[in-house]
Amino acid sequence: MIRLPRGTQDILPGDSEKWQYVEAQFIDLCRRFNYQEIRTPIFEHTELFQRGVGDTTDIVQKEMYTFNDRGDRSLTLRPESTASVVRAFVQNKLYGSANQPQKLFYNGPMFRYERPQQGRMRQFVQLGVEALGSKDPAIDAEVITLAMTFYQSLGLTSLKLVINSLGDKESREHHRKALVEHFNPHREELCADCQMRLDQNPLRVLDCKKDHDHPAMKSAPKILDYLTEEAKDYFDELKQYLDASHIKYDVDSNLVRGLDYYNHTAFEIMSDAPGFGAITTLSGGGRYNGLVEDLDGPETPGIGFALSVERLLMALEKEGITLPVNQGLDVYVVSLGEKAAIPAYRLTQELRQNGLKVDKDYLNRKMKAQFKDADRNQAQFVVILGDEEVENQQATVKEMETGAQEKVQFDKLVQYIQTKR
Incomplete structure (x- = not known):
């Protein structure tokens, strides 16, 4: 792997x-x-x-x-x-x-x-x-x-x-000179990087992670005194x-x-x-x-x-802060039977095109398993389409929090969901 x-x-x-x-x-x-x-x-x-x-x-x-x-x-x-x-x-x-x-x-x-x-x-x-x-x-x-x-x-x-x-520039030049004079007597006690920095950029010695506890660090000249x-x-x-x-x-x-x-x-x-x-x-x-x-x-x-x-x-x-991230779906479309497959797919796309967060089953699961998937996805609504719904051009809409169900015409579905959210 x-x-x-x-x-x-x-x-x-x-x-x-x-x-x-x-x-x-x-x-x-x-x-x-x-x-x-x-x-x-x-x-x-x-x-x-x-x-x-x-x-x-x-x-x-x-x-x-x-x-x-x-x-x-x-x-x-x-x-x-x-x-x-x-x-x-x-x-x-x-x-x-x-x-x-x-x-x-x-x-x-x-x-x-x-x-x-x-x-x-x-x-x-x-x-x-x-x-x-x-x-x-x-x-x-x-x-x-x-x-x-x-x-x-x-x-x-x-x-x-x-x-x-x-x-x-003038402040740093004076401070640089003071740093070199301060650290030079301790040069051999410093790490190899700091010995090089002392020649190239003495200010960087103060930022060293290896030598930060060296006594010379605590008494080093302060830039604020040279401004x-x-x-x-x-x-x-x-x-x-x-x-x-x-x-x-x-x-x-x-x-x-x-x-x-x-x-x-x-x-x-x-x-x-x-x-x-x-x-x-x-x-x-x-x-x-x-x-x-x-x-x-x-x-x-x-x-x-x-x-x-x-x-x-x-x-x-x-700090125990939970971000207000909404991971749930607005709608989960449950499809039952062959007749409902295409209408369910069409309604899914229509709901998405109107700004809703929507998903549906793609594993040909039974109704109970599809509802479990809707729960896992924290869906606010489930839209159910079976043979009867296709025949009548009406979807069964279930609000998951309350369990309330209502029949809604296909052409009114988007408006219904948007109003209820």
Whole structure:
């Protein structure tokens, strides 16, 4: 028997409806915030992620699914969507659109070669937004508000928002120098990755999973102590906008995120639900001024976030939240005898064409078995057709909850069901 690859999953009926529900809720919320959908390829040229995500990140160094195609071009299954969205923004000259900033959302599978664990897969689905073209901290607050509103609209209450500023270029240069001076005496005590990061991107040392308990981490210089006046003002304005929206947050100066392109605002939303597990992050994002230029576009600021659907569903489960997913049928058509077969099929299609959720028997089962199938499918009504019903052009309609039955003319059936629902 061929099994699915490690780190992937089959989403079966019964669960897929939950995915459809949260995706539909996200799309509706993005519409209300005036974000429009963008769809990018599942694979891109490898160079896009090397330049866009960063050569020093674990994603690029260890986690990408990369292969050469028949033309010997190096391609990579997308590990995240921001680089792809920015590439599309540049290639399609969306910066020239009269509609600015460009406010975009996406929904799709991502791929990273990680150690599979609960809520973390090698193929996973992300919902996310990107807002390109504005330096206003108000849009940072809007992006964070959209993410928080989405979780809260689904009923989650055990949420924790953590924010930080990674500063502007000058802030980061001063902080970088301080980090190198701080960690250099401990270089040999750090993991091989951190020793390399200390030369390439010292800020990434603070995000190390192996060395996070090292004493030097606790006393490391904080980026907030090196912010320029401009960067401080930006961060203060962001907090004022969040306060105005009554959104609670904690400031964590060690929050750096795992991608090289972030600057100024960085944030994560976590679950405090009991039993959620060691990895509490539900979503994260931040500002990436400079990324568009790195991908050969004009100077364009941007901010966005991505959330994991898998981890969202875990959080809902841990908080005991049941999504209002209706899996039942409106109508189940029971057919008895050869004369009823074609009329039953015709009525089934007619009911469906009028917006009703309908099914019928396709296994030639007896009446009792068909009614059991209607029960399994949580049908609200059963429409019964036998020889007599065909003869009189009347269906017997049974309301399953009350047991009430009524004869209804075929040409009145759609109206009758729609009125009774």
